[in-house]
Amino acid sequence: MPSQSETSNSQTRPSTQDTTQYQHLIVEAGIRPGVGLIQLNRPKALNALNTPLMEELRAVLAQWDDDPTIRCVVLTGNERAFAAGADIREMADQSAISMYLRDQFRTWDAVRRFRKPLLACVRGYALGGGLELALLCDMIFAGESAKFGCPEIKLGIIPGAGATQWLPRLLGKQRAMELILTGEIVSAKEMAQWGILNRIAPDDTVLDLTLNVAETIAQQAPIAVLAAKEAIQHAYETFLTEGILVERKVFFLLFASEDQKEGMQAFLEKRKPQWQGS
Ligand code: CAA
DSSP states (O other): OOOHHHHOOTTOOOOEEOSSOOSSEEEEEEEETTEEEEEEOOGGGTTOBOHHHHHHHHHHHHHHHTOTTOOEEEEEOOSSEEEOOBOHHHHTTOOHHHHHHHOTTHHHHHHHHOOSOEEEEEOSEEETHHHHHHHHSSEEEEETTOEEEOGGGGGTOOOOSSHHHHHHHHHOHHHHHHHHHHOOOEEHHHHHHTTOOSEEEOTTTHHHHHHHHHHHHHTSOHHHHHHHHHHHHHHHHTTHHHHHHHHHHHHHHGGGSHHHHHHHHHHHTTSOOOOOOO
C-alpha cells in the first residue's frame, strides 16, 4: 500500500478499507476525497492476471460505478510489477475451444465499460495483459522503473486483450508492429517519448502524483466527468469493437497450435522454446 509519504496531502482523509474481503486485491475507498484505490496483489506471480483476480476487479468496479462517493479510481500494482500479463499457468493447458468457452476477456470488457475515470499507476512490469489493462485505463502514470511490452509472441501467441487494436491507434502501425512482433520490453522513458504516458515520476512519488490528479478529477462536476469520459472514449472506439472481436478469435485459435503449448510450457520450465510452426 502507499507509504505515508506517498499519500501525504493536506486533504487526505483517513481511508476506509473496503469491508469486502478480496483475495487478490487491496481496496481502499476514500483514500482521498472521492478517490478509490485498487492495488493488484499477487506479488509472488508479479500480479499475473488470473480469472479470480479479474473477477474481483470487475466486482469492485461494478460496486464503485454505483457508489456516488467514488468519483475517480486509481489502479496500481507494486514496485516490481503493475502486472506481468495474463496468467500463463492458467492458460498453458487450454484448448482453442476451452479458451473460447471461458472467454476470459469478459472481465477486461467490464474494465473498459467502467464509467468513471480510471487512472493507471505503473511501477515495474506492465507486460502483455498487464499493458492491456493499463491501456484500458483513461490515463497512465509511470514510475521511472516501469517497463512495458507485449511478450506474447515469445509464448507462441499474440495479445488477446486489445493490444493489436489499441497500439496502432495510440502509437501508429510501425511502433505497434515493433512491440508486438519483437516482444521487446521498452522503458518508461521510451514509452513517454512515444506519447503513450501522461507523466513519469520517481517510483516513490508516482502514486502520490496519480492520486493528486485523481483528487482533482474527483472535485469536478460528477455528471460532466462521466459525459466527458464517454465522449472521449467514442473518439477511439467507434471502429474498435470489430477489431477486438477479430483479435479475440485468432487469439483463441492459437490455442489449437503446438507452438502455444511449447511456448507456455517452456516459460513454466524456464527454458527456450523450440518452435515447430504447427
Ligand atoms: N503468468 C504466470 N506467472 C507469471 C507470469 C505470468 N504472466 N509472469 C511472471 N510469473 C511468475 C513466474 O512464473 C515466477 O513464478 P515462480 O516463482 O513460481 O517460478 C514469478 O512470477 C516471478 O517471475 P520470474 O521468476 O520470471 O521473474 P523475473 O524477474 O526473472 O522475470 C519477467 C520477470 C520478465 C516479467 C518474467 O516473469 C516474464 O517474462 N513473465 C511473463 C511475461 C509474459 O509473457 N506476459 C504475457 C502473458 S500472456 C498474455 O498476457 C495474453 C494476453 O494478451 C491477455
